[in-house]
Amino acid sequence: MKHLKKISLAVITSMAIAMPSMAETRITYKSAKTTSSYYQMAVQIAEAMKSGSSGDIIVTVEESQGSVQNVMEVRARGGDYVFTTPPALVRLAKAGKAMFEGKGDPKFNEIRALFPIPSxxxxxxxxxxxxxxxxxxxxxxxxxxxxxxxxxxxxxxxxxxxxxxxxxxxxxxxxxxxxxxxxxxxxxxxxxxxxxxxxxxxxxxxxxxxxxxxxxxxxxxxxxxxxxxxxxxxxxxxxxxxxxxxxPVVAYTTTAMDEDTAYQLTKTYWEQKETMGQAAAWWNGVTNDLLSNIEGKIHPGAIRYYTEKGITLNKAQQ
Incomplete structure (x- = not known):
């Protein structure tokens, strides 16, 4: 019996250790060059996500050489990928035009918006x-x-x-x-x-x-x-x-991200925006009005949050 109690205690202990990591959501946020203001914003978002979710959302910021690279990487990334780019580039990627000519990919059609960031x-x-x-x-x-x-x-x-x-x-x-x-x-x-x-x-x-x-x-x-x-x-x-x-610049992911994760990311972002604005004034220029700059579809998880807040989205975004 003592032996069984020891085994049971070990199992319970291992479960207790494992549970926080199971609840933890890890996100890769592809932003900009480390010298740019948009990289600083990415760091602020990462800190805000950790603080606002009590550590449940952990964001790793990756340096980028630009918005085109961010969009191109959609082809090889999974459901934990968030990136920033102007909406116009997403439109061009889906159409295979300009810098995306001859580089089209079905995954570009799976890109979905989460929330606007400073323009x-x-x-x-x-x-x-x-x-x-x-x-x-x-x-x-x-x-x-x-x-x-x-x-x-x-x-x-x-x-x-x-x-x-x-x-x-x-x-x-x-x-x-x-x-x-x-x-x-x-x-x-x-x-x-x-x-x-x-x-x-x-x-x-x-x-x-x-x-x-x-x-x-x-x-x-x-x-x-x-x-x-x-x-x-x-x-x-x-x-x-x-x-x-x-x-306009928007944070995007793809349909590979599950609805609950997209919901939590969007909810935490807007709830933490005021606090971020106290540290850096550029966040104060971000309002619900900037949602009108989003071309194409918004992720269903993000739509759930906007619906809860009574924010109207246009038909093309839903």
């Missing part, structure tokens, strides 16, 4: 001393676009769209040097894209007077991007709303 927001920042009030005022001025980034490409596109190509003196300076260059008068302004409030714009506004240009409704329409409003008071000296453009 890439265009900032056209000019010094007060430059006297620039609008885009027309950029003509003949020295502007820093940077190199290779989304903001640099988008900035160059806008200059062309608005009739300023070849009429702006483009500075050959790295974007990382934009604030000191602006402060020292080496440039009249710079273009940057990132979630707002953007750290380099905060620094520029605090160290030297700046103006962030607003786009007109016609300019926004020509850009074919989503309109976004940066509320007054976001930056030092900003006494009015800024109307600009953005590229």
């Amino acid at each position: 890439l927001t265009m900032h056209f920042v000019v010094s007060e001393n430059s006297g620039i009030k609008d885009f027309a005022g950029l003509e003949g001025k020295k502007i820093l676009l940077g190199k290779g980034s989304f903001g640099a490409k988008e900035g160059a596109k806008y200059l062309k769209l608005f009739g300023l190509e070849g009429k702006v003196d483009l500075a050959n300076v790295e974007l990382s040097n934009a604030v000191p260059a602006l402060k020292n008068g080496q440039i009249d302004g710079f273009v940057t894209a990132g979630s707002y409030p953007a750290p380099n714009v905060i620094e520029a506004a605090a160290s030297t007077g700046v103006k962030v240009l607003s786009l007109t409704s016609d300019q926004i329409k020509a850009s074919k991007r989503k309109e976004l409003t940066i509320p007054a008071g976001t930056y030092s000296g900003q006494d009015a709303d800024i109307t600009t453009t953005s590229l």
Whole structure:
């Protein structure tokens, strides 16, 4: 009998040890380069998931070389994979167009959205001393676009769209040097894209007077991007709303993820968003309104959460 009691005790002990690991959900979150703000967001999400689920959800953040890679990896990943990308890239992947031409895969059709994260927001920042009030005022001025980034490409596109190509003196300076260059008068302004409030714009506004240009409704329409409003008071000296453009970014998974896991991830994200916003202001720009930026279907588990909260989704998302 004593022997049986020892065996029973050993079994119960092993079960007690095993139970927490059985309840634990492990997720791989593919984000961006470690130097980007989106990698910082991924780390914050990982911490929020662990805290908000009392340790039941453990998120491992993986560095990425970009959104295209994140989408491509869907082909070889399982139900524990979450990644970030603009909705437009998911649409292109499913259609096998642009950078996905000749690389189509049935698994792209299994991609499902979970929740929006801060959008890439265009900032056209000019010094007060430059006297620039609008885009027309950029003509003949020295502007820093940077190199290779989304903001640099988008900035160059806008200059062309608005009739300023070849009429702006483009500075050959790295974007990382934009604030000191602006402060020292080496440039009249710079273009940057990132979630707002953007750290380099905060620094520029605090160290030297700046103006962030607003786009007109016609300019926004020509850009074919989503309109976004940066509320007054976001930056030092900003006494009015800024109307600009953005590229939405969304956290996705696939149908390989079970409904309960998708539900818990979505629920925990929204419940922890306010706390994340206290640590990093860019989360405060994320609202239910950004759900309208999601193209295509949302994961059934996430839909369950949005239904519980009384949030209306469009037919294409369900």
